[in-house]
Amino acid sequence: MTRKKNIEKEYGLPAGSLECLARTFLPGIQAFFEIEENQKAFEAWLARRPQEPKEEKAA
Template sequence: MSRRKKLINNTDIPQHKIEAIARCIMPDILAFYESEEGQREFAEWKKRREAEKQKDKTE
């Protein structure tokens, strides 16, 4: 039997409302990252992140 990850909600927003919003926007998020534009932006983000890591290591 698998355990569910304990959710951390440090807001006054009820968890069920957060989950409802997430269910509404998740298909759009997935569609964006499956698109060419989304994949290109994600690749650019990964490059910037890697460059920042390298910069932090040299400092």
């Protein structure tokens, strides 16, 4: 099964819709992280998060 088929099955929406959302949000996310103050705020947020082991999905 291809990655797109997995996305469609897991999230219940067409892969094309998810790709469209990604293309819409990506430029804003990139612009946000180009600002040093935002990078520092993100790093501070990461430091405040509880340290939890990463869960791995079963294949």
